[in-house]
Amino acid sequence: MNKGLGRAAAVAGIIGAIFTATAGVCAFAGDLDKIENIVVLYAENRSFDNLYGAFPGANGLANVSAEAAKQADRDGSPLPRLPPIWGGLTAPGASxxxxxxxxxxxxxxxxxxxxxxxxxxxxxxxxxxxVHRFYQNQMQINGGKNDRFVAYGDTGALVMGHYDGSKLPLWKVAQRYALADNFFMAAFGGSFVNHFYLACACEPEYPNADQSPAKGLISAVEPDGTSLSLVSNSPGSALEGVPKFVNDGTITPGPRFYAVNTMQPPYQPSRVKPARGGDPAYADPGAAFTLPPQTEPTIGGLLSAKGVTWAWYAGAWKAALADSEGAVKNPAIRFQTHHQPYNYFAPMAPGTAARAEHLRDGGLNGAEFIKAIDAGALPQVSFYKPQGSLNEHPGYAEVLSGDEHLAEIVAHLEKSPQWGHMVVIVTYDENGGFWDHVPPPKGDRWGPGTRIPALIISPFAKKGHVDHTLYDTTSILRFITRRFDLPVLSGLSERDAAMAGWGEKLGDLTPSLDLTSP
Incomplete structure (x- = not known):
């Protein structure tokens, strides 16, 4: 979150704001101690309307008028039609x-x-x-109108596309358990930063970026702080082509610099190779795209301090450690180095005991994670990130295979010896650039961003339930924090304080559960 808010600021005021923001959403009847295992399955790049816009009982496409769904051009005038999908719809090699x-x-x-x-x-x-980047997402949301997705996208009409999600196996799972239809990605933009929010509810920082190899990556931003500066010859209309920016970088302007778009881990596996003659377990620290090691507290660190077991299972992690470049390029794997948030944190550096304990191989096609499930050997908190070919990310993956994979994982979890005391959350890191009709709540400088799907699956989940409670990705951390009585991450407190000013309240997922029965 925004460290510039000042963590020494009026503690009493912050606490008061938090209590105001959370009053009513945390009231819960039941015994959370019944929950012994929490599992988070983290997919990629789909808005709620893109997959679940026709889900019965949900706030979907039937609830938006034709007028409200219309997209505006860059000058604010209604587009007479959608532009073509620039370059064609299907990814290279697709048929x-x-x-x-x-x-x-x-x-x-x-x-x-x-x-x-x-x-x-x-x-x-x-x-x-x-395109799914920090500033573009804010420009597309346009203050909650959600009418500039076409104007500030890079694929023309594609942002308005959606599917018949009833053909997906997870749709059927959602019908049996709980589907949250008011769940938003925690941060504006893409996968990189939203994975950080799942780990620390924080924005990664790049100290003194203007004096570093990354100085050319500092974005050129308008005085409003939310819009990229356009070059003078940028197409005036979305019908003429994609917008052109002065510098669509990865880092915010100073005086404090934050990484808001994809940068690479300081440790291998990374898309940045080791420095010549340097430690082969590290990425070259002198490369522009290498993010310095992060030191913010994480939910994992808080769990460890409390003696709660946890792990981040990454699909194909072992293969990527052995050959990062090969695992990235192999179309059967497509390992994504920037989807591994704990690989950016100093306490998880190569050679540490914490790294060996908590960063685990999910196996090719999730085989190792499934073994742990079937053996009843999952830690108390587990995060699972599928390999790229199974994560549903446009460009290198399709929806169906990833959805089938996650449904298979859920089926194994339902048969696990640990199932009777388990809560599973299935969600997506961000919207992937796809339009959604529901305006995000007003938060802080960093988010929340666009609405995404989230399923709550458990013996304790309300059955056949659509949960309309306001959530974002940090609600998962709120749930973990509440269940294990952890200290509250500063990022959670800061978001609560910011949203309290707008009268908004973020829930902690308990409204989807019923733990009152024996």
Missing amino acids: PVVTEAQTRHMPNAPFALDDPKGLDTPLSVATIDL
Whole structure:
């Protein structure tokens, strides 16, 4: 969160704001001690409307008018139609191929990507990737109007696409348990920063970035602090092409510098190779895209201090440690180094006991994680990140395979010896650039961003329930904090204080549970 808020600021005022913000959302009847295991399954890049916009009882596409869904051009005027999907819809190597020409003259409205009478691109076909970055997300949200997703995207019409999610196995799981339809990604932008929020509820910092190898990565931002500066010859209309920015970087302007778009871990596996003659377990610290080791407290560190067991299971972690470049490029793996948040933190540096204990191999296709599930050997808190080919990220993965994989994981969890006292949360790191019609709540400088799906799966989950409680990704940390009586991360307190000023309240997932029965 914004360290510039000052952690020495009026403690009594912050605590009062927190109590105000959380009053009513934390009231809960039941015994949380019944929950012995918490499992978080973390997928990629889907807005709620993109997959669950037609879910019965949810706030979906049926609840938005045609007028409210219309996208505006960069000058604020309504677009007469959607621009084409620049470069074509389908990712390289995907079949069937949908060309740019086939996407021209589409109405200014949401559309079904898998409509047989339309683009006929099923859930099993990978689309091209969409821009999903810190400043663009704020420009697209446009103060809550959600009407500039096309204008400040880079794929034309694709941002308005959605699927018939009822064909997905996790849809059927959601029907049996609880689906949260008011759950937002914690931070504006992409995967990198939202993984940090799952670990620490904090924004990664790059001290003195203006005097570092990363100085060229500092974004050029307008005085409003939320918009990128456009070059003079940037297309004036979304119908003419994608916007062009002075410097769409990875770091905010100073005086304190924060990494808001993808940077690489300081430890291997990393997309940055070791320095020549340097430690092969480290990324080159002199490379522009290497983020310095982070030192903010994490939920993992708080769990360890309390004696609560935990682990981050990364699909194909062992393969990536052995050959990072090969695991990244292999289309059957597509390992993503920036999806491993604890690999950025100094307490998890190579050679530490904490790294050996908590950063575990999920195995190829999740095989090692499944073994731990079946053996009843999961720690008290587990995070599972699928390998890239199974994470549903546009550009290199499609929805169906990843959804089937997570449904398989859930099926194993339901048969696990630990199932009787377990809560499983399935969610997505961020929206991947896809439009959603629900405006995010007003928070702080960093978020919340666009709405995403979240499932709460447990013997204690309310069955067939759609939970309308306001949540964001940090609600998972709130739930873990409450269950194990941990100190509250400063980022959680700061967000609560910011949202209290707007009269908003973030829940901790307990409204989806019923622990009153024996």
